[in-house]
Amino acid sequence: MQQTKSKGFKGDSPSKKIVRFEVWDYISNEITIRTSPKVLVLAGPEGSDVGVATQLGIDVKSITAVDTNKKCVTATKWRYPEARVLHSDILEVVGKESFDFVFLDLCGPITNESLTIATSVADSLKRSSGYLAFTFLCGRENPKSDTSKLIAKTRAELNRSEKKVKLAQISRATAVQQELLKRMRKLNCVVVPLKFWFYQSTNSFQPFGVYVCQILRTNKATRDVSNDIANKANPEFSFVKDSFLPKTAVGVIARNLDPQMTLNASKGSVAAWKAHATRGTYA
Ligand SMILES: C[S@@+](CC[C@H](N)C(=O)[O-])C[C@H]1O[C@@H](n2cnc3c(N)ncnc32)[C@H](O)[C@@H]1O
Numbered sequence: 001m002q003q004t005k006s007k008g009f010k011g012d013s014p015s016k017k018i019v020r021f022e023v024w025d026y027i028s029n030e031i032t033i034r035t036s037p038k039v040l041v042l043a044g045p046e047g048s049d050v051g052v053a054t055q056l057g058i059d060v061k062s063i064t065a066v067d068t069n070k071k072c073v074t075a076t077k078w079r080y081p082e083a084r085v086l087h088s089d090i091l092e093v094v095g096k097e098s099f100d101f102v103f104l105d106l107c108g109p110i111t112n113e114s115l116t117i118a119t120s121v122a123d124s125l126k127r128s129s130g131y132l133a134f135t136f137l138c139g140r141e142n143p144k145s146d147t148s149k150l151i152a153k154t155r156a157e158l159n160r161s162e163k164k165v166k167l168a169q170i171s172r173a174t175a176v177q178q179e180l181l182k183r184m185r186k187l188n189c190v191v192v193p194l195k196f197w198f199y200q201s202t203n204s205f206q207p208f209g210v211y212v213c214q215i216l217r218t219n220k221a222t223r224d225v226s227n228d229i230a231n232k233a234n235p236e237f238s239f240v241k242d243s244f245l246p247k248t249a250v251g252v253i254a255r256n257l258d259p260q261m262t263l264n265a266s267k268g269s270v271a272a273w274k275a276h277a278t279r280g281t282y283a
Contacts, residue, residue, distance in 0.1 A: 011046075014244075018240050020052055024056050034100055039102070040064045040065075043065040043075075046075055046079060051079075051262070070087055073087040107136075108136070110172060114134075122215045135208060139207075166239065173198075177235075193212075194212045198240065200241070200242070247282045
């Protein structure tokens with residue numbers, strides 16, 4: 001398994017660490033059954049997705065990390081010398097190559113621009129019936145934008161039981177799914193929603209969502225079947241809190257995964273989690 005060096009970046013909230021791990025755990029089960037799966041991630045300040053992916057059995061050489069920020073490219077190259085790290089716009093990369101999974105962790109509000117990027121990435125995934133994960137902030141949309149109108153509309157359409165759960169999150173999840181489905185239909189594809197995660201980051205008042213879906217190309221013969229699959233899909237919703245981290249870490253240790261890499265954690269946290277694992281605190 002990939003070993004790494006760390007400069008000790010501690011920017012992630014505990015719930016983001018959990019969600020990053022859970023998304024990769026879910027997706028690695030889907031893609032590692034494929035022959036030589038290729039994945040594309042945004043590098044970010046420490047290339048954390050590269051570390052988690054390699055822990056979950058994805059070959060570091062099959063990972064491309066891309067970023068428009070040179071500092072993120074340098075930091076990720078330093079940490080994961082074997083990964084392919086590009087200083088580029090993600091749209092240029094997906095315009096030239098195809099991948100089995102793209103983690104589009106833009107971590108910003110839902111805007112026309114972020115949905116346009118997600119649509120271009122999704123369009124590139126139709127060649128491989130690939131998977132997309134798209135991260136979005138649940139709030140701070142421009143109140144005059146079409147996105148805000150769509151969120152308000154989906155919010156009004158939610159039935160009472162859904163309203164009781166988490167209105168802000170579910171209305172945005174529904175808006176993202178509806179908008180991607182609409183845009184991808186024009187490109188002869190369907191979007192199959194698979195799972196939503198929600199978490200609260202320590203540096204933001206609003207929660208974040210992560211949407212995972214599969215892109216299927218359709219033609220006259222397959223359109224009805226594909227639409228049926230998309231319509232019947234019943235994506236699971238998962239709400240993650242910071243306080244879940246020690247339990248997740250103990251699960252990671254029980255699976256013989258490296259908790260420092262898998263959860264982008266400090267050595268001190270790992271020592272405490274190992275003590276919990278030995279004591280059977282969460283057994
Ligand atoms: C939230 S960070 C990604 C963090 C990473 N997934 C992790 O878990 O550590 C988002 C990154 O995307 C980069 N970015 C934003 N838009 C981009 C684009 N169109 N092409 C390439 N990189 C982009 C930003 O510079 C930023 O470093």
